[in-house]
Amino acid sequence: MAVMGERSQADWSEELETNGQVVFTTRPRWVLKLLGVIWLLVILQGLRALTSDSTEGSIRQVFLVLFLALAVGGTAWYGWRILTHYPMLTVGPDGIRMGRNRFLRWAEVRKVGLVSGGLGQKRVPILPKDQSAKELSIDQSAIKDMPGFARWLEGVLAEKRAI
Numbered sequence: 001m002a003v004m005g006e007r008s009q010a011d012w013s014e015e016l017e018t019n020g021q022v023v024f025t026t027r028p029r030w031v032l033k034l035l036g037v038i039w040l041l042v043i044l045q046g047l048r049a050l051t052s053d054s055t056e057g058s059i060r061q062v063f064l065v066l067f068l069a070l071a072v073g074g075t076a077w078y079g080w081r082i083l084t085h086y087p088m089l090t091v092g093p094d095g096i097r098m099g100r101n102r103f104l105r106w107a108e109v110r111k112v113g114l115v116s117g118g119l120g121q122k123r124v125p126i127l128p129k130d131q132s133a134k135e136l137s138i139d140q141s142a143i144k145d146m147p148g149f150a151r152w153l154e155g156v157l158a159e160k161r162a163i
Contacts, residue, residue: 003024003025003026003027003028004022004023004024004025005024005025005027005088005089005142005143005144006027006029006144008145008148009145009148009149009151009152012091012149012152013152016091016156020092020093021090021091021092021093022090022091022092023087023089023090024087024088024089024090024091024142024143025081025082025085025086025087025088025142026078026081026082026086026088026141026142027140027141027142027143027144028082029144030140030141030144031078031081031082031141034074034078035071035074035075035078038067038070038071038074039071039075041067041071042064042067042068042070042071045060045063045064045067046064048060049061049063049064086099087099087100088141088142089138089142089143091153091156094106095108095109096109096126096136096153098136098138102134102136104126104128104133104136106157106160106161108128108129108130108133109126109127109128109129109157110127110128110129111127111154111157112124112125112126112127112150112153112154112157113125113126113127113135113150114150115146115147115150117139121139121140122139122140122146123137123138123139123140123146124137124138124143124146124149124150124153125137125138126138126153
């Protein structure tokens with residue numbers, strides 16, 4: 001069964017109506033792609049370190065250790081998030097919650113911003129009315145269809161304002 005972020009807008013609306021909230025967890029496919037790139041860099045750096053001379057090789061070995069630490073840390077971090085179904089984003093009756101700490105009430109939301117970025121790194125900003133407050137930035141680790149999500153969230157925001 002697909003995680004909520006890989007499902008359709010109709011599924012999100014149904015979940016919101018049925019349960020009062022939609023919880024988007026980390027998307028395993030996105031994580032596997034990201035970690036695949038990181039581990040590929042580790043392998044390439046390892047091969048380069050093995051085939052270089054001693055002076056250049058020691059510098060490459062330092063980079064190999066750094067890439068390896070990044071790969072192991074990233075794998076552990078995202079593995080934990082997938083196994084625990086860490087809530088990346090929750091769209092609920094009171095507002096939008098990023099992770100477990102950042103929260104923006106519907107009354108505090110100015111607008112849903114434009115989708116930006118590309119190649120698996122698209123983002124949608126949720127802009128607060130208070131110009132000094134920090135925006136919520138939702139990325140593709142939680143949602144696959146960013147333009148569809150932005151349209152859906154604008155609809156939810158319009159409904160909440162009409163109440």
